Amino acid sequence: MTDVLAVADHRRGELRDVSYEIITAGRQLADETGGDLHLAVISGTVDEFADKLNREGVDAIHTVSHGEEFNHDVYSQAITQLYDELAPQFVVTPNSVNGLDYAPAIANELDLPIVTDTVDLETDGETLIATREMYGGKVETTNELEGDAVVTIRGAEWPAAEGTGDAAIEAFDADIDEDAIGSTVSGFEEVGGGDVDISEAELLVSIGRGIEEEENLDLIRDLADALDATLSSSRPIVDNGWLPKNRQVGQSGKVVTPDVYIAIGISGAVQHVAGMKGSDTIVAINTDPNAPIMDIADYAIVDDLFDVVPELIEEFEG
Amino acid sequence: MKILVTVKEVATVEDEFEIEGTEIAQQYLGADLNEWDDYAIEEAVQLQEDGIADEVVTVTIGPEDCEQTIRQALAKGADRAVRVWDDALEDVDLLDVNAKTEILSAVIEEEDPDLVLSGVQAGDDSFAATGVSVAENIGFQWGAVVNHLEHDLDDGIASVRRELEGGVEELTDIELPAVLTIQTGINEPRYASLRGIRQAQQKPMDVKALADIGVDESTIETELELTDMYEPESESDVTTWEGSADETASELGELLRDKGVAQ
Numbered sequence: 004m005t006d007v008l009a010v011a012d013h014r015r016g017e018l019r020d021v022s023y024e025i026i027t028a029g030r031q032l033a034d035e036t037g038g039d040l041h042l043a044v045i046s047g048t049v050d051e052f053a054d055k056l057n058r059e060g061v062d063a064i065h066t067v068s069h070g071e072e073f074n075h076d077v078y079s080q081a082i083t084q085l086y087d088e089l090a091p092q093f094v095v096t097p098n099s100v101n102g103l104d105y106a107p108a109i110a111n112e113l114d115l116p117i118v119t120d121t122v123d124l125e126t127d128g129e130t131l132i133a134t135r136e137m138y139g140g141k142v143e144t145t146n147e148l149e150g151d152a153v154v155t156i157r158g159a160e161w162p163a164a165e166g167t168g169d170a171a172i173e174a175f176d177a178d179i180d181e182d183a184i185g186s187t188v189s190g191f192e193e194v195g196g197g198d199v200d201i202s203e204a205e206l207l208v209s210i211g212r213g214i215e216e217e218e219n220l221d222l223i224r225d226l227a228d229a230l231d232a233t234l235s236s237s238r239p240i241v242d243n244g245w246l247p248k249n250r251q252v253g254q255s256g257k258v259v260t261p262d263v264y265i266a267i268g269i270s271g272a273v274q275h276v277a278g279m280k281g282s283d284t285i286v287a288i289n290t291d292p293n294a295p296i297m298d299i300a301d302y303a304i305v306d307d308l309f310d311v312v313p314e315l316i317e318e319f320e321g
Numbered sequence: 322m323k324i325l326v327t328v329k330e331v332a333t334v335e336d337e338f339e340i341e342g343t344e345i346a347q348q349y350l351g352a353d354l355n356e357w358d359d360y361a362i363e364e365a366v367q368l369q370e371d372g373i374a375d376e377v378v379t380v381t382i383g384p385e386d387c388e389q390t391i392r393q394a395l396a397k398g399a400d401r402a403v404r405v406w407d408d409a410l411e412d413v414d415l416l417d418v419n420a421k422t423e424i425l426s427a428v429i430e431e432e433d434p435d436l437v438l439s440g441v442q443a444g445d446d447s448f449a450a451t452g453v454s455v456a457e458n459i460g461f462q463w464g465a466v467v468n469h470l471e472h473d474l475d476d477g478i479a480s481v482r483r484e485l486e487g488g489v490e491e492l493t494d495i496e497l498p499a500v501l502t503i504q505t506g507i508n509e510p511r512y513a514s515l516r517g518i519r520q521a522q523q524k525p526m527d528v529k530a531l532a533d534i535g536v537d538e539s540t541i542e543t544e545l546e547l548t549d550m551y552e553p554e555s556e557s558d559v560t561t562w563e564g565s566a567d568e569t570a571s572e573l574g575e576l577l578r579d580k581g582v583a584q
Contacts, residue, residue: 100486
């Protein structure tokens with residue numbers, strides 16, 4: 004019988020969705036090992052968070068009240084001490100930007116293997132079978148390891164835990180060494196404000212890597228004008244500096260839910276899909292019929308955007 | 322200040338491919354400089370151009386085949402390269418995070434840099450864990466997913482922005498020495514100039530075996546075993562419009578009018 008220790012994620016006073024999903028993932032592993040699910044809630048308003056996270060499937064919640072916001076040194080120290088105290092088989096954390104800022108450190112500190120960005124987990128109590136993607140989602144792989152491990156889970160892969168739990172909520176008296184804290188958060192900034200709010204648009208014309216060159220963007224601008232649509236993009240276009248950050252759809256950009264989303268030359272990486280899958284109707288224009296965007300598209304044109312887009316402009320201007 | 326940049330040659334896969342066992346069949350694979358590392362190299366070279374870094378060294382785990390990729394980093398301005406390879410690494414399917422950490426840590430301890438820049442992740446196996454793991458292992462501070470670095474490191478502090486989800490950035494001060502994992506978009510990676518490409522051929526590339534850096538073969542016995550690889554089941558129920566570009570464009574036009582979003 005082996006236990007699971009899962010770690011909640013929160014930011015600026017709000018629990019993130021993955022905190023509820025990690026209960027489901029952790030519960031499933033704990034059921035398979037016949038053990039308990041422990042949940043760690045570190046920093047911020049821990050009592051309030053613990054009450055919210057006390058959902059079906061959680062056996063115990065350990066709160067560590069130290070500071071308001073995430074600090075990887077505080078998390079690392081608290082989790083390694085909880086690990087020593089509880090001796091779980093698996094430490095499960097979100098594969099979020101903050102999760103990736105401490106999970107590899109605790110794995111190293113505890114001398115455990117780490118497997119990140121998992122989308123499915125299975126165990127017989129000894130061997131862990133973790134499913135994860137490689138090559139930008141072109142393939143899925145299963146990976147096995149024996150014994151204890153640190154595992155990070157991808158968001159939105161497990162359903163959120165529901166109901167009301169009867170977990171024991173206890174303050175864990177972690178011994179946080181302030182001298183070992185080598186980084187300080189001085190603030191947060193919302194980026195991507197500005198002239199346009201793409202999350203308000205009814206029709207988005209969204210462009211990706213397939214546009215190839217900055218000067219080709221004019222073609223897509225012309226299309227947006229002809230359709231009276233709003234122009235948005237996937238990450239590489241913003242990384243290249245071709246469009247401002249406020250146009251970026253995806254995990255690190257905006258979440259959009261237009262009536263129609265036209266994805267042009269966008270392959271559909273998971274980070275992009277996270278930002279647009281709630282669109283009512285999704286149309287993909289792409290030369291690759293196997294691109295991941297096809298998995299969520301309702302309609303597709305498998306053709307060269309440089310052939311299709313001028314025809315579409317003509318259709319609405321002509 | 323000395324900067325070390327981790328550089329990986331990643332496998333790229335064609336749109337159409339086949340899987341043999343737990344690998345993509347060789348004929349569908351290509352090789353490229355890891356996209357995230359390209360940004361890390363650029364950031365290091367800019368720190369050198371700004372007079373902050375005196376030396377930029379790259380470190381790579383990889384066979385001789387990847388020297389051409391490493392030369393790209395040298396052509397963009399890195400001063401010299403270290404490449405670690407060993408017969409013992411030849412048969413390892415998947416080098417896990419701990420194995421990579423052991424090897425990179427040994428090189429970093431030998432080179433003793435003030436700052437290590439590493440791509441957030443590798444485009445092929447996408448673990449996104451090695452940089453932070455290395456930092457913890459060698460007692461450096463760290464910051465993951467950095468998309469801005471102030472070029473003012475005088476007082477031993479790196480002021481960075483970490484790119485969180487949902488368009489929020491965290492402003493963080495990190496004590497040096499540190500490992501920063503670099504996100505795409507932090508800068509605009511340059512193309513190597515012809516002069517740079519010529520000069521790169523003359524720049525030193527040290528090749529080291531595990532024994533040369535004091536790493537025991539047994540530590541790279543990877544605990545994580547890749548047991549299966551397959552194409553994800555498509556959940557697609559997409560309607561594909563067939564025909565010439567004007568035909569498919571007119572289908573889309575009709576849809577947009579039906580939905581009332583365009584006239």
